[in-house]
Amino acid sequence: MELLSRTITKDFLHLFPREEWSFRSALRSQTMAFTHDYHRYPAKFIPQIVSKLIREYAPNRTQVVLDPFGGCGTTLVEAKLLGHRSIGFDINPIAKLITQTKTTPINPNTLTNHRSIFLDYYNCAPSTSYKHHPRIDYWFDEQSIAELDKIYFAIKEIKNHNVRRFFLCAFSHNLKNCSRWLMKSIKPTIDKNKVMPDPKKSFLRHLDSMIKKNYQFYCRLELLGYRDVVASMYRKDSTKMWI
Numbered sequence: 033m034e035l036l037s038r039t040i041t042k043d044f045l046h047l048f049p050r051e052e053w054s055f056r057s058a059l060r061s062q063t064m065a066f067t068h069d070y071h072r073y074p075a076k077f078i079p080q081i082v083s084k085l086i087r088e089y090a091p092n093r094t095q096v097v098l099d100p101f102g103g104c105g106t107t108l109v110e111a112k113l114l115g116h117r118s119i120g121f122d123i124n125p126i127a128k129l130i131t132q133t134k135t136t137p138i139n140p141n142t143l144t145n146h147r148s149i150f151l152d153y154y155n156c157a158p159s160t161s162y163k164h165h166p167r168i169d170y171w172f173d174e175q176s177i178a179e180l181d182k183i184y185f186a187i188k189e190i191k192n193h194n195v196r197r198f199f200l201c202a203f204s205h206n207l208k209n210c211s212r213w214l215m216k217s218i219k220p221t222i223d224k225n226k227v228m229p230d231p232k233k234s235f236l237r238h239l240d241s242m243i244k245k246n247y248q249f250y251c252r253l254e255l256l257g258y259r260d261v262v263a264s265m266y267r268k269d270s271t272k273m274w275i
């Protein structure tokens with residue numbers, strides 16, 4: 033073990049920082065392009081780094097890209113944009129939901145139609161009382177819970193699987209906004225002064241931005257002929273045998 037660590041350290045001594053791997057000047061519009069800002073996630077890759085890695089180390093499009101700690105799917109999105117099939121694993125079910133949403137372009141007209149269908153479902157949503165987690169009152173006020181229940185109810189009514197998942201992804205992203213969680217913290221911290229947004233307005237705002245991004249992603253993939261390139265995301269523990 034010590035020998036291995038000494039060898040690795042020695043190898044790293046010959047490595048020098050290379051400017052071409054620095055993406056300091058990348059704009060937010062570039063790092064958040066296409067579907068990359070569908071959902072916040074801790075420690076996301078900078079997509080430009082992943083794209084360069086794939087282009088350098090997998091120059092042939094027949095090569096399959098694997099990310100065993102896939103997170104919110106930055107690698108799988110970039111692989112698809114480059115025409116590579118990809119596989120991702122993550123132990124977190126939300127990572128799977130986000131990645132599958134981010135790698136599935138949806139016909140823009142289908143999404144626009146479903147936005148109206150969703151609003152119809154929302155407008156006739158009953159005052160459902162879901163069985164909530166006992167700690168929900170710690171994070172959400174009563175009014176927000178009632179509104180979020182109605183949004184969730186309306187989403188569950190959507191029949192098209194990919195569209196329902198798209199809306200669920202927007203819903204999941206919006207939960208932090210509507211809770212007492214301090215926005216700038218990734219650790220669960222209460223913000224005593226937080227002004228709660230209207231859950232429906234903030235949900236629709238994010239949904240609309242996702243609909244725009246889906247349009248760009250869809251058009252780019254259509255143009256390149258990569259729309260049907262497969263990106264498979266599984267909920268798996270990568271430290272265990274999975275084959």
Ligand SMILES: C[S@@+](CC[C@H](N)C(=O)[O-])C[C@H]1O[C@@H](n2cnc3c(N)ncnc32)[C@H](O)[C@@H]1O
Binds near residue numbers: 102
């Ligand atoms: C830093 S995040 C990866 C973020 C990713 N690079 C991106 O851009 O979205 C690390 C991920 O590893 C996942 N993870 C941790 N232990 C794991 C395990 N044993 N098997 C699979 N995934 C695991 C976590 O759930 C988390 O999503």
